[in-house]
Amino acid sequence: MKDADAPTILCTVDVVLLTLQQGSLHVALLRRERAPFAGVLALPGGYIHAQDDADAQASAARVLRDKAGLQSPYLEQLATFSGPVRDPRGWSVAVVYCALVPPEVLVQAADRITLVAVDGLPPLPFDHRQIIDTAVQRVRSKSQYSSLPVHLCAEPFTLPQLQSVYEAVLGEPINKVSFRRKVDELAMLEAVPGALQTGGAHRPAQLYRVRPAFRQRLSLSARGL
Template identity: 55%
Template sequence: MPTSDADRRDWRPIATVDTVILTLDEGSLKVLVHRRQRAPFAGAWALPGGYIRPGEDDSAEEAALRVLRTKAGLPNFYIEQLATYSGPARDPRGWSISVAFLALVPRDLLPDLAEDVSLAAVDGLPDLAFDHGRIVRDAVARLRGKGAYSSLPAALLPESFTLPELQRAYEIVLGDHIDASSFRRKVLDLDMIEETGEAQAGVSKRPAKLYRLTGAARTFNRTLGAA
């Protein structure tokens, strides 16, 4: 059994974070990816990520937030831990462990996309570096799963939104049609949202009222749309 410090070092895997940034863009769910500059997988699309820096980061989540600030210019949004991926083969540099986070971001909060950054539709995802394809699929499954019985999809919308916009967000996330009447009943009865007092402006049809989320996330005890 190795006991010197030099040997012990090999017991510690490479520790990183990866972030799955999901948003609604042009009517579909998309994930932010960037082109890797460096090996391994130079030139391939990948999720924003980076090393955990003990001494700089107070937790894996802080590391993820640092990555999001630095690499994507994102200040404020919904984030939750997704899962942790590990093993000897996922990174050619060696046995690694990556804590993945799921961030839901309104499209208008994303800064203009640089040359090497792109929004990829989660249906028909291109090949991604490392095991990032798998991570994105897990993230989408999490969002779809929770979306059916919680207010999570609202995190994809800006602070104020119309009820039809909210319904559309649910429909895109769940991949299923929702009846407008049922939808309004449910979100209003649950006090999930409240009117801002404002209404849409600059539309050539009846303008919809604007709403905002009331307080914290909510869960339903019965599913909307798809199971």
């Protein structure tokens, strides 16, 4: 039986959209249109639409599409944040997702979002600072052993370009030989036939892309992690 005195619980989704800019991780923020914290930079978020959304991931995808005009190929459930004090409107639950996109994808959303370095965040409302810190920690941890950073690199790319993406995410240099060995072990890339990057002082470099089957597995495994 429902307790008539039980308070309403707010249920929302928030999205931590990460990309690279000037060689460092940045997060996409939007200015809130309504109270509380109207006009303040915050994570893209919104209420779950029970009548429209098949699940929380569908809600997150809709929030990105409606508020930022974006569709992320990688959308991973990060964590659930809840409690009576995180939102001044009352007891709330936020299911948080992490999205990774190459910088080129964000050009279409330049008039809606503000990119801020994750190491130089301004004061944020709710518990968005904690949420972003959690997302960055998750991404950096998984990047040490997985192919996760490929979602931040526009295809096609050279191996040095991919290595620079890994280094930007991890915040430290990587040994070239060790990196190439790890890429071979993951077996995630395929050379683009006849495609070379030319120009500059170095010899032409082979261009690569993520294997279609591997990208599909990544997309499926991202759900519910």
